[in-house]
Amino acid sequence: MPSSEDHEATQRPTPTDLVLASVRLPGETECRDVHIRDGHVSAITAAGERRAGPTAADAQVLDLEGRFVVPGLWDEHVHMTQWALAANRIDLSGAASARAAVELVRNRMTAAGTGADRKVTVVGAGFRDAVWDDVPSAEMLDDATREVPTALISHDLHCVWLNSAAARRYSLQLPADGLLREEAAFAVTRELGKLPDDVVDGWVRTAGQEAAARGVVGVVDLEMTWNRDVWLRRIAGGFGSLRVDAGVYPEDLEQAADAGMRTGQTVGGGAGLLRVGPLKVLIDGSLNTRTAFCVDPYPHGGHGILTVSEAELVALLARARETGFVPAVHAIGDGANQVALDAFAEAGTGGRIEHAQFVRQEDFARFGELGLTASVQPAHALDDRDAADANWAGRTGRAFPLRSLLDGGARLALGSDAPVAPLDPWLAMSAATTRARNDGRGPWHPEQALTREEALLASTRGCGRIRAGAVADIAVLDADPLAAPDAVFAGMPVAATLVAGRFTFRGAGV
Numbered sequence: 001m002p003s004s005e006d007h008e009a010t011q012r013p014t015p016t017d018l019v020l021a022s023v024r025l026p027g028e029t030e031c032r033d034v035h036i037r038d039g040h041v042s043a044i045t046a047a048g049e050r051r052a053g054p055t056a057a058d059a060q061v062l063d064l065e066g067r068f069v070v071p072g073l074w075d076e077h078v079h080m081t082q083w084a085l086a087a088n089r090i091d092l093s094g095a096a097s098a099r100a101a102v103e104l105v106r107n108r109m110t111a112a113g114t115g116a117d118r119k120v121t122v123v124g125a126g127f128r129d130a131v132w133d134d135v136p137s138a139e140m141l142d143d144a145t146r147e148v149p150t151a152l153i154s155h156d157l158h159c160v161w162l163n164s165a166a167a168r169r170y171s172l173q174l175p176a177d178g179l180l181r182e183e184a185a186f187a188v189t190r191e192l193g194k195l196p197d198d199v200v201d202g203w204v205r206t207a208g209q210e211a212a213a214r215g216v217v218g219v220v221d222l223e224m225t226w227n228r229d230v231w232l233r234r235i236a237g238g239f240g241s242l243r244v245d246a247g248v249y250p251e252d253l254e255q256a257a258d259a260g261m262r263t264g265q266t267v268g269g270g271a272g273l274l275r276v277g278p279l280k281v282l283i284d285g286s287l288n289t290r291t292a293f294c295v296d297p298y299p300h301g302g303h304g305i306l307t308v309s310e311a312e313l314v315a316l317l318a319r320a321r322e323t324g325f326v327p328a329v330h331a332i333g334d335g336a337n338q339v340a341l342d343a344f345a346e347a348g349t350g351g352r353i354e355h356a357q358f359v360r361q362e363d364f365a366r367f368g369e370l371g372l373t374a375s376v377q378p379a380h381a382l383d384d385r386d387a388a389d390a391n392w393a394g395r396t397g398r399a400f401p402l403r404s405l406l407d408g409g410a411r412l413a414l415g416s417d418a419p420v421a422p423l424d425p426w427l428a429m430s431a432a433t434t435r436a437r438n439d440g441r442g443p444w445h446p447e448q449a450l451t452r453e454e455a456l457l458a459s460t461r462g463c464g465r466i467r468a469g470a471v472a473d474i475a476v477l478d479a480d481p482l483a484a485p486d487a488v489f490a491g492m493p494v495a496a497t498l499v500a501g502r503f504t505f506r507g508a509g510v
Contacts (some may be wrong), residue, residue, distance in 0.1 A: 017059030018501055020474070022047050023069045025465055026456070026482045031066055035059075036472045039500035043468050064510070067495055068480050070456060071463035072217025072473035073425040076375050077354060077415030080221045080244075081230075082157065084203035085193055086419035090124035092152060098136040101127050101152065101161075106144040121166060123192055124152040125419065129159070129179075130288040130387040136161050138178030151192055153185075155383070156420050158286040160185040181289050182305065186224060201234050207423065208241035212505040214424050215475030215494045218243035220375075220415070222280045222328070222354075226252050228261070232268045241504045243473075245277035250316055253279060253323065262324030271500065278328035278352060279320045283308040284336035287357065287387050292333035294358065298391050303335060310339050310346075317347035327351035328375065334358045334398070341366045352413070355380075358392060358399050368409015375413045376402060378432035378455075379421035385444045396445060402432055403448045412450075412458035429455040430490035438487065452482050452489070472501035476510065 020034040031047035090108045095101035105124055122145065129136055141150060141163040149166040153159075160180045167174040170191060172184075180188060193200070211219070219242055221227060227246040231239075246267075248256045256276070261267070265276045285291020285305050293304040308316070313329070320327040331340040332355045340353050341363055352373040357380065367374055381388075381400035388399045398404065406412055414428045421427065432450045436443040443449070450458070457464045466474065478493035497505040 018472075019059050019061045020069060020476070021061050021063045023064045023067055023476070024480070026068055026070060026480055034069060034466060034474070036498075036501040039472055039502075041466060041468050041470050041472050041474075044466065062510070064476060064495070068477040069466050070215075070475050070477065070481060071460040071466060071470070072475050072497060072499065073215045073459050074218045074220070074413075074461055075211070075216060075415045075418065075423055075425055075428075076220045076413040077377060078219045078221055078418040078423055079157065079223050080204055080207065080219060080418075081193055081200060081223050081225075082189070083418040083423055084200065084207040085123075085195075086125045087207065088203060089153075090122070091126055092124045093126035093128070093155060095127055097132050098129065098134045098140060101136075102140055102144045105141075105150065105152070109145065109148065121149040121151055121169065121192065124150075126155045127152055127161070128155050128288055128383075128387070129161075130290065130384075131390070136177050136179060138162070138164055138167075138174050138176060141178055151188060153189060153192070154288055156286040156288045156417075157189060158182055158185055158289045158291065160188045162188070182285055182291060182307065190224065197233065201237055201239070204234060205239050205241070208239060209505070211423050212241040212497045213494060213507070214426060215477070215492070215497050216242060216423070216425060217473040217475070217497060217499050217504070218245065219423070220245045220247065220277050222247040222277070224249060226255070228256075228267060228274075228276070231274050235268065235273055240271070240273065241499075243273050243275070243499065245275050247277035247280045247328065248325065249280050253316075253319065253325070256325075257323040263326040271502075273499075276325075279316070279325040280328050280330065280354070281308060281313065281316055282330040283313060283340060284331060284333050286332055287384055287391065290391060292358065293331075293336040293339070294333040294392075295335045295338070295360065296395075299393075304333050306336065306339065310343050313339065313343040314346050317343055317349050317351070320351070321347065321349040328354050330354045332357045334360045334363075337363060341370065341372075344370050344372060355417075356401075356405060356410075357384075358388075358395075359401055359404070361398060361404075364401070364404045364408030364410075366408070367405060372410060373413050374405045374410040375415060376400070376405070377415050377417045377421060378402060378428045379416060381435065381444060381448075382431050382437050383421060397447070399445070401448050402450050406450065406454065411462070412454070413461070414455065414458045425459045426490055426492040429459055430486065432458075433489075434486055437490075456481060472498055474498045 018036040022031045035043040149169045150163040152161040267274045284293035293306045329340045331337045350371045354375045356374045476496040496510045
């Protein structure tokens with residue numbers, strides 16, 4: 001966890017010259033000194049050569065006693081506001097059934113005395129109904145919550161379970177199961193997030209500090225809103241833990257274009273922390289809600305949903321190219337990935353496919369041929385393995401197919417999709433390299449695993465190792481990421497994090 005001085009540390013000026021002394025690069029035994037000047041790595045020398053190096057003689061020298069340094073980590077797909085909100089909602093991730101989820105809500109409300117205040121909507125988050133044996137219903141939730149408006153958000157954000165009181169509050173027609181999916185769920189989720197700015201911004205600031213304590217220097221934030229002004233406000237208010245690439249959605253593309261925004265453009269001050277991110281386009285649903293668009297039908301019937309036709313997608317990709325936006329297309333099912341690949345080919349533009357959870361065998365090589373990035377979330381492979389086995393039976397060798405995507409020529413970019421999985425790249429890299437967690441179940445399709453070197457590359461925007469001339473976005477580690485045992489790697493102890501040579505996290509003893 002961050003120390004109590006972290007937020008202040010992000011705001012204090014850092015000496016122009018800094019030497020990270022006696023550090024090691026992954027896989028090496030000899031110590032080096034990393035010289036930092038004006039926010040960049042000016043040189044990497046043998047340990048003890050700092051006086052002869054390019055850094056000023058009066059530079060601040062920090063002896064890191066043989067710790068390891070890697071480029072700062074990026075989470076390439078988060079919903080930062082939703083992640084911060086989830087930390088302050090009822091945690092339903094451990095509910096093994098609809099009944100268990102309801103009991104968690106009932107017990108939390110009883111303990112908090114929530115029933116006395118019907119003006120506040122009770123919100124839970126993280127349920128996974130795809131693996132439940134029982135069926136949710138509005139009546140079941142009503143019995144537990146009575147007249148207190150209650151909304152439960154699924155772990156993938158594609159489904160919301162409401163009680164009748166919440167349906168009345170938000171003027172919604174509620175089906176018998178109480179479940180709203182896709183756009184209807186997104187609309188409710190946006191409403192639930194309408195809390196005072198100072199409250200949400202405080203939670204986001206805490207989430208940013210916690211991410212910095214895991215070595216994170218940047219996120220691609222794909223919150224479903226006009227996000228530029230939100231982040232300008234947060235940075236002006238003191239947020240300084242991370243770089244943020246703030247995405248844009250199709251409904252806001254023309255507003256962004258009229259404002260002269262382009263992917264990669266730095267926005268505002270804040271020491272260059274905020275940039276314009278990609279254009280996010282959702283074309284199908286999710287596995288948990290059985291709405292991911294698939295070539296073959298689900299066991300319960302249907303192929304999922306395609307929310308944007310191929311012709312519409314081609315037009316969006318062409319407009320993205322004209323306006324200087326890198327498109328990031330959400331495609332989970334193998335049918336959706338086929339549509340996305342066809343559209344990229346027709347539009348003649350590059351970009352990203354977000355998730356790529358289920359891909360036809362013949363489509364892997366097309367990622368490389370089209371020069372596409374696969375923005376993937378390895379922890380989902382372990383979280384959703386039961387749902388995948390149930391819904392994609394006999395075909396899961398091409399589900400969450402990291403190795404096949406990489407071998408097909410895709411550039412991999414690892415992320416969490418927080419709050420779907422925790423904003424912690426070490427958990428993502430652990431899932432990518434072991435295809436297992438410590439639950440006694442063993443690896444799931446280990447043939448799709450990455451090496452640690454590959455996982456680090458995909459978590460550091462292709463950097464992998466500290467190099468002279470690079471921006472000094474650095475994570476300082478207490479263990480060698482290439483040699484540490486799997487359990488240590490998954491929970492990697494981070495000693496410090498720097499953004500442009502400025503400490504955003506500084507642990508005890510550093």
